Amino acid sequence: MSEVRNVDICVIGAGSGGLSVAAGAVQMGASVALFERGKMGGDCLNYGCVPSKALLAAGHAAAHYGHTAQFGVDGRSASVDFAAVNDHVHGVIGGIAPHDSVERFTDLGVAVYQEGARFSGPREVIGDNGTKIRARRFVIATGSSPAVPPIPGLGKVPFLTNETIFNQRELPAHLIVVGGGPIGLEMAQAHRQLGAKVTVLEAMKIMGPDDRELVAVVRARLEAEGIAIHEGAKVVSVKSAEGAISVSCESDGKNFEVTGSHILVAAGRAPNLSSLDLDAAGIVHDRRGIEVDARLRTTNKRVFAIGDVAGKYQFTHIAGYHAGIVIKNALFRLPAKLNYDAVPWVTYTDPELANVGLSEAAARELHGDGVKVVTASFEENDRARTERRTDGFVKVVVGRKGRVLGAGMVGAHAGELIQPWILAISQKMKIGAVAQMIVPYPTRGEINKRAAGAYYTPSLFSDRTKKVVRLLAKLG
Numbered sequence: 001m002s003e004v005r006n007v008d009i010c011v012i013g014a015g016s017g018g019l020s021v022a023a024g025a026v027q028m029g030a031s032v033a034l035f036e037r038g039k040m041g042g043d044c045l046n047y048g049c050v051p052s053k054a055l056l057a058a059g060h061a062a063a064h065y066g067h068t069a070q071f072g073v074d075g076r077s078a079s080v081d082f083a084a085v086n087d088h089v090h091g092v093i094g095g096i097a098p099h100d101s102v103e104r105f106t107d108l109g110v111a112v113y114q115e116g117a118r119f120s121g122p123r124e125v126i127g128d129n130g131t132k133i134r135a136r137r138f139v140i141a142t143g144s145s146p147a148v149p150p151i152p153g154l155g156k157v158p159f160l161t162n163e164t165i166f167n168q169r170e171l172p173a174h175l176i177v178v179g180g181g182p183i184g185l186e187m188a189q190a191h192r193q194l195g196a197k198v199t200v201l202e203a204m205k206i207m208g209p210d211d212r213e214l215v216a217v218v219r220a221r222l223e224a225e226g227i228a229i230h231e232g233a234k235v236v237s238v239k240s241a242e243g244a245i246s247v248s249c250e251s252d253g254k255n256f257e258v259t260g261s262h263i264l265v266a267a268g269r270a271p272n273l274s275s276l277d278l279d280a281a282g283i284v285h286d287r288r289g290i291e292v293d294a295r296l297r298t299t300n301k302r303v304f305a306i307g308d309v310a311g312k313y314q315f316t317h318i319a320g321y322h323a324g325i326v327i328k329n330a331l332f333r334l335p336a337k338l339n340y341d342a343v344p345w346v347t348y349t350d351p352e353l354a355n356v357g358l359s360e361a362a363a364r365e366l367h368g369d370g371v372k373v374v375t376a377s378f379e380e381n382d383r384a385r386t387e388r389r390t391d392g393f394v395k396v397v398v399g400r401k402g403r404v405l406g407a408g409m410v411g412a413h414a415g416e417l418i419q420p421w422i423l424a425i426s427q428k429m430k431i432g433a434v435a436q437m438i439v440p441y442p443t444r445g446e447i448n449k450r451a452a453g454a455y456y457t458p459s460l461f462s463d464r465t466k467k468v469v470r471l472l473a474k475l476g
Contacts, residue, residue, distance in 0.1 A: 002130045005111070007031040009330060010125060010135035012117050012276070015042020017307035017319030018141030019100055024327045026109045033133045034105060035125070037116035041100035043143050043162075044316045045093060051166040052186055053348060054092040058085045059193030060350055063225070070388045080194050082171040089166055119281035122300055137302055137330040140276065140283075140290065141319070144269035144308035149178075153238040157245050160264045162187075172196045174260035176247055178235055180206030182347040184266035185222065189349050192227050199228040199258050201235055201249060207347060211360065214353050214410040217392050221351060230258075238263065271309040294337040295329050296322055304330065313343055342426035346415035351392050354418035357406030357425045363397045370400040374431075376451035378411050383442040387412070394451050396421065402430040402455065413444060420448050431455050 009025045011018045014036035026032045039046045061078070068075025098104060102112045115128040124134045146161035148154070160168070162183055175191045177184045180202030192198040200206070200222075206229060207215045223229060236248045236255070246259045271289040284291040284299040289311035296304045304326045307319035328336035344356040363371045377393040378384040392411025399405045407421035420434055435452035439445055459465065 002132050004124070004132040004134050005033065007033045007111070007133060007135050009033070009137050009139065010117075010133045011035070011139045011141060012125065013042065013141035013143055013272075013307075014040045014100070014105075014112075015141055015143045015307060015319065016044050016316045017143075017323050018042070018139065019105070020320050020323035021139050021141065021306070021326055022105060022110050023108060024323065025331060026105075028327070028331060030331055031111075032109070033111045033113065033135065035113045035115060035117040035127060035131075035133075037114070037128060040102055040105075041097060043145075045096055045100055047163045047166065049316050050093055050096060051089045052162070052183070052190075054089040055085070055166070055190045056186055056348055056350075058088055059190035062195070063193040063350070067388070080171065082194065083169045085194065086166070086169045116275055118275055118277040119283070120277070122281050123302060135302075137304065138281075139326055139330070140298075140303065140305045140309055141307050142272040142276065142309055144271050144314060146265060147268040147270040148265055149235075149267050151178075151235050151238055154265070157238055157240055157263065159238075159245075160262060162266065165264055168262075172260070172262040174199070174244075174262070176201065176245065176258055176260040176263045177266060178247075178263065179266035179268070180204075180229065180231065181208070181266060181268070184264070185218070185347060185349050187264055187266065188227050189222060189225065192222075192225050197226075197260070199260065200230065201233045201247065201258065202229070202231050203234050205231050207353065210347070210353060210355060211395065211408045213395065214355075214393075214408050217351060217410040218347070218349055218353050221391065222349065230256075269308060269314055271311075273309060295335060296325050296338065297329070313340070313345075315343075315345060318343065342422050344418060344422050346418070348415065351389075351411045352414035353408075353410045354414040355406070355408045356418055356422045357404070358397055359406055359408065360395070360397050363399065363405045367399050367405070371405070372398045372455065374398065374451050374454040376447045376454060378444070378447060380450065381442075381444060381447050383444050383446070384412070386442065394447050396431065396451050396455075398431050398455055402432055404429060404431050404434075409447075411444070411447075417444055417448065420445075 008030040010033045011022045012035045022032050022034045062080055065075045065078040105112050113127050113131050117125040117127045120126045126132050174197040177188045177200045180200050188198045188200050233249045233251045236250050239246050244259050245263050248257050278285050282300045289309050290298055290305040292298055292305050292310050298305050306322035308314045325336045328334040346354040360373055375393055375395045379390045384390045389412045394409040397406040404424040409418050431452045434448055437449055439449045
């Protein structure tokens with residue numbers, strides 16, 4: 001029997017959340033054990049955020065050649081070497097990988113075990129290779145994997161997921177994307193811009209949680225680029241068809257077929273829990289994830305769950321936020337609690353779509369008639385005009401006494417430009433703080449100041465204001 005090693009913190013999973021806990025805890029003086037059976041860096045580095053944005057960057061670069069004539073520049077069509085694009089993607093991963101490597105974390109003082117782990121009791125785990133760890137606190141950070149829907153015939157064809165699509169070194173002739181969420185649409189646009197024919201099949205509505213007015217701008221761009229989008233399309237079956245893949249669909253009671261060379265399944269995520277033996281540790285869970293309280297503690301109070309396995313928001317930045325909550329609780333015994341009031345999320349298509357806080361509909365449900373909505377368009381933004389990219393707008397939801405409740409934005413660099421609204425919501429600021437900013441001209445960021453100023457327009461230019469001005473004028 002192998003010897004049991006005692007540590008302060010045992011982390012299972014070396015994705016962004018797990019690595020943040022491990023690095024923070026060990027540098028603050030805690031002894032840390034870290035288990036990872038797959039690649040260090042987890043989904044975000046190897047199969048998610050990093051490669052997808054690298055592929056999108058390549059697609060956007062190719063698409064740029066089709067829009068240079070408006071500047072008086074003779075932009076000839078791009079020549080795409082998809083194998084070289086793939087090298088670019090993996091080069092970006094390789095450049096970041098040392099920061100997440102076994103060597104770096106070992107140098108920090110973390111005991112890294114390149115194996116999976118399962119609970120053998122409430123306070124102990126055992127690794128795939130027999131490593132036994134007993135810890136004061138545990139952190140489950142095993143992330144999620146692509147959910148594969150039970151579509152008849154899908155298992156009989158070579159389908160892609162986000163875990164395999166970045167291994168492709170030949171451009172698909174016709175990529176069929178099942179799922180119209182962020183992953184599906186980002187990959188659809190990247191491949192279309194690089195020269196593939198693309199069809200998106202979505203059972204409900206594309207970008208379902210997002211504001212429909214904002215989504216309409218993204219949809220218009222994707223369709224203008226030649227992406228076929230079918231909403232309300234239920235995939236009935238999949239089959240091989242003479243070297244191709246045929247997908248049978250049903251929409252509004254009618255059947256239709258789409259035939260392509262490749263199929264990408266981007267129909268959601270499932271938490272990685274099956275190998276953990278959570279019952280042995282008394283941890284309540286279901287197919288959606290692990291049950292946690294506001295401090296991210298599971299039903300076994302010595303065990304925390306963070307990131308995708310903790311349900312609700314499956315974003316890398318939320319895993320990082322969770323890591324901070326756990327550090328405060330596990331190391332300093334501070335009762336730090338979750339606050340999701342200012343959670344941002346971005347879909348990195350071109351144009352990007354970004355959100356934070358409450359949508360207009362959610363705000364009206366909570367606050368009724370006390371909600372005001374102000375907007376500003378990039379058509380009125382001088383920097384956007386100079387770049388010939390005036391599509392999109394910002395929409396800000398404001399509560400009583402001017403408090404910012406939420407914001408949504410669609411347009412170039414929306415993921416960057418949404419950030420003042422994240423600060424405003426997280427710090428419970430009023431919209432006047434944004435209206436009073438001095439913003440450099442000309443920048444796209446001026447759109448936020450314009451939207452904030454629009455909140456005051458009705459009162460500022462009202463008849464009452466005019467009467468006051470005339471009265472003061474009479475007084476000399």
